Amino acid sequence: MLLSVSNLSKKYGDFLAVNDISFSIKEGEIFGFLGLNGAGKTTTLRMLAGILEPSEGEIIIGGHNLALNPIEAKKITGYIPDRPYLYPKLTGQEFLQFIGDLYELPRKEIPEKISFLLKEYSLTEWAHELIESYSHGMRQRLATCAALLHEPKFLIVDEPMVGLDPQGARFLKNSFKEYAKNGMGILLSTHSLNVAEEITDRLAIIHKGKILIQGTLSEIRSQSGKEGLNIEDLFLELTSYDSRSP
Amino acid sequence: MILVALKPKLLSTKNTFFGSKKQKNISLFIIFILIVTFITLFSSGFRSVPIISLLKEQIKFSLTVGIFILATVTSLIRGISLLFLSADTSLMLSSPVSRGELFKIFFVQILASTQWTVWFFLAPLGLGFVAGGGSINFILEAGSLLISSQIAGTSLSIVLALLTTSLFPVVKLREIVILLFLVFLITSSLAAILMKLTPDSLSVSIESMPTYEIENFIIFITAILALLLSRAVFIRNFHKVYSSLSDHRRGTTLTYVPISVPLIGKTRAIVGKELRLFLRNPSQVVQSLAFLVGMLLYLSQSVVVGRYSGEPVVDLSKAFIHAFLSSVFIAFVAGRLVFPSFSLEGQSIWMIISSPITSTKLIWSKWSIWTAILLSIGGIFYLSSSLALNLDLGMILWGLWLFAILVCVQVMISLSFGAVFVRFDWEHPGAVTGGLGSFFTSIFCSIVTIGIVIISVSIPLISSVNFPNKNLVVLALYIAITLISYWLVEKAAQVGSSAIEQFGEAKAGRLGLLRRKFLTKSTSLTQSKPN
Structure with a gap:
């Protein structure tokens, strides 16, 4: 396993930005992190990149524990922030x-x-x-x-398509697919449902700091019992409570 | 690794200097003039001024205390900016760099970026002193004390930045803590100076005081201990504190008391915004406090120097040096506080440019508020230090007139430079206020100041000699110098106004860098082109 995240949490004072999430990524896999604005995607990615210290939990990258052996873990990680x-x-x-x-x-x-x-x-x-x-x-x-x-063996990408023209977005998507084919594991955070559907092998929907559901698109459909829905409807259905709240 | 991490900063500086031929020429010219001026002044005669040789030990002591305080304060501003506000901190944290190396990188960056100006000024000054026959031992001793003060100040600033940020993550509270710390520093340092230098003990050399023998040793040891302490505190706590601050950096906890301005129309809008931008900017507020510390130190030293009077040469020397030093001081205040005025508007400048206000009105509104502030605060400072120096009434009035015209000129030059070398894409306000632009503006203002002071010195000199129509000549000189200053203000205002008019223009070609980017960003934010 290239990345293994167990019981990861991040607290800012009383506010729980990321709440006990666990997931893993294999070599050659593109894993999508899907969520509304403020769901905790960027905070999670910043913890995985070693920028933020988790409040709880464990991150293992390529067999290296990020808290205990940060230098080795970072050497095999690439990070593209949302605002570089x-x-x-x-x-x-x-x-x-x-x-x-x-x-x-x-x-x-x-x-x-x-x-x-x-x-x-x-x-x-x-x-x-x-x-x-x-x-x-x-x-x-x-x-x-x-x-x-x-x-890097493992690439973290935060909102890669924001502000790109269609040509640039297409190029980046193809590149990620190519890198994954060559064995690179990619964690891609996005709120673009098309991107998630088009290039990810598996995805997780994060909401209010918690992973609601994860797996391949068909696994998510069957787990949620919404087999007939497209990804947009599925996502809105799963996160609908929050989108109606102020 | 330190060199690798510092490389981007060095390259950025190089690119800034050599990126534009105009900037390079201006910078090199100013540096050349400054170095030549200092070396000439200090090798040719300043050293022989009686006060300087009389107060050699006091100068050294004041220098150490003053530099320590300023080193701590400026490092504190830079420390907080670099440690917690700078975006390249996250780049460093995501890279394979250990915490020990990270400490070294930050320490060297904070030390170098805040203290190089001190050496820039003191090196030619020291050279001039030695060239004029001054003691090399004195320079070496003062130099080593200076380095120790800078190391101790930088170390202390890192500990304080971590401590205050950790205890009070809300920016407003942090400023209060910094303020309290400054008050403590001011009072303790003033107490230390005044205890050592009461009027009665002036005849006693500081060497005979019991603390003198161990003073240097204590400063060296303090520097080493402070360095070790800050390293330990940094390695244990930095990542934790940085991680806990993410939500505060988003600005959710920043709440400020609203500021209302009793004016009307556009003037109220500009003046009110100017005050808000200033008072809500931590780096500007802390810098102002640092200048306040400098003013109080100067005042305390004036009290001591004021005891030496009676001889005409000493009295005249005091008055001239006072006029010169306080004007240069104000030049630095203008460079650091007034120069960033346009840049601090940031990318929201398009709102002003697209509003129905002329560039002339804009620059004069800014000039009015800054001149009023500097004249009122600086005027009190100048008057009180003149009284403390025991200057006679004629010299005080001459000095006040000179001070007033210099403030008017320096404020407009700083605003004009700020408009010409505007920078809207700053990462955090500290990057603008502590940048090279501020520094070079200060130097340019100082050079103009030196010129006007030298011309103005002719007034009291002529006044002291009796010849027919003396009063008429003196009056003519007052009018001429005032008119020259007025011309300088007008000229600077014109340059500044035309630069403001260029703010929104997109330049063709790849190297229309700043303005094109500004335009693109404004357009994307607002869906409409500014101007």
Whole structure:
């Protein structure tokens, strides 16, 4: 198992943002994390990336306990945040070089990997421009390059399609499928039902910090007893109580 | 790893300097002028001014105490910004970097980003002092005490940032704690200075005081202990405190008392917003408190220096140095507090640009409020320190006039620079207020100040000599300098106004960076183009 999350919780004072969730991801699997705004998706992903400390629970990535052996766990993890921070006064090339150094990649390999990724994500001609001149889509692509530079086994992606044009979104979806085919495990948080339906192998619906249901789409349909519903109706049905509340 | 982590900051600085030829030329010119000015001043004559040699030990002591306080306060602002508000903290936390390394990275970043200006100023000053025949031992001793103070101040700021943030995660309460801490620092440091330097003990050298022998040793040991303490506190608590703050960073707990302004129309809108932006910005408030500490320290030293009077050379030296130092001080206040005014509007600036207000009205409204604030607070400070220095009435009035015109000029230059080098895409307000732009504006204002002060010094000098039509010449000088200053204000206002008009314009080409991005963001937020 590539990722194993057990009884994970996160408390902010009295507020329980994530409530005792457990799930796992295998190599080559794309796992979707579906939920309304404020459901606890980003908090969970930030805990898995090592940014936030869980209040309770255990996270094992590639056999490494994130709390006990964070360096090893992070070395095999890539993280694409929903709003990536990219130093505005660095060029794309400089930023990727910095990430390569941060992950202690062999210095000789870094330029080659950077060129490959920049070409792959159509950023080659912008490589020596300052990041502050990049559009949102370009920043998103650069953040993806940064997350992939050290060839992670496990990729965490937070709301990848926000602000992307249809062409960019299509490219990213195809890329994720390709990476998964090559053995990478991907955890993808989204509130886009189409994305979830199209590219995830399994998914979990999180609501008010708790996983309501998880499995393949057909498993979720049968577990919930709503076999005839499409994913949108199913999702709305499962989360309907909250959407009616203020 | 420290070098790897610092590399983006260094590269960003390099790109900022060399990204635009205009910026590079301005920066290099200002640095060159500053260094030459300092070295020339301190090697050619300042050292021989009687007060400086008389008060050598007091200068060293004040420097240590002053730098320690300022190091702690500025590091505290930067510490809180870097540790908890900066987005690259999450980048570091998600990367394979150990907590020990993370501490080193943060420590060096906070120390370097807040303290380099101190060395930037003191290095040429020290060089000039030695070149003019000053003691190298004195410089070495002062230098080592300075480093120790900076290390202790930075360490303390990390502990305080963690402690206050952990105890009081609500920003408003944290500010209250910082305020209390500052009050404690001010009172204790002033008490320490006044206890050592009562009027009666002025004739006694500080070396003879029992504490002097162990003073240096205590500061060195304090620096090492503070460093170890902050490392231990950081490693044990940083991640926990950072993790507990997520909901507060969203701003849900930020509540402030509303501010009402007794004015009307557009002026009320601009002035009210300006005050709100300022008072609700922790980094601006803490900086103001730091400047207040500086003013009180200056005042306390003025009381001591004021005891030396009677000889005409000493009296004139006191008056000139006072006019010079307080004007440079105000230049730094303007650079740090007024310069960021436009940038702090952030991406919501489009609301002002698209409203029916002219750029001229906008810049003059901002000028009015800032001039009023600085004139009233600075005026009290200037008057009280002049009285403490035992200056005669003529010199006090001359100084007040000079101070007033310099405030008017410096405020408009800072606003104008702030409009020309505007930056709307800041990550957190501390990045703007503590940025290079503020620093260079302060330096530019200082250079203008030095020029006006040097010209203005001719007035009391001419007044002290008897010749026909003396009063007429003095009056003409007053009018001429006032008119030059007025011209500077007008010119700066024009430059600033035309820069404001460019705020909303998208520049063609790849390198229309800032404005294009601003336009794109505003458009996406509002579905309508600003302006």
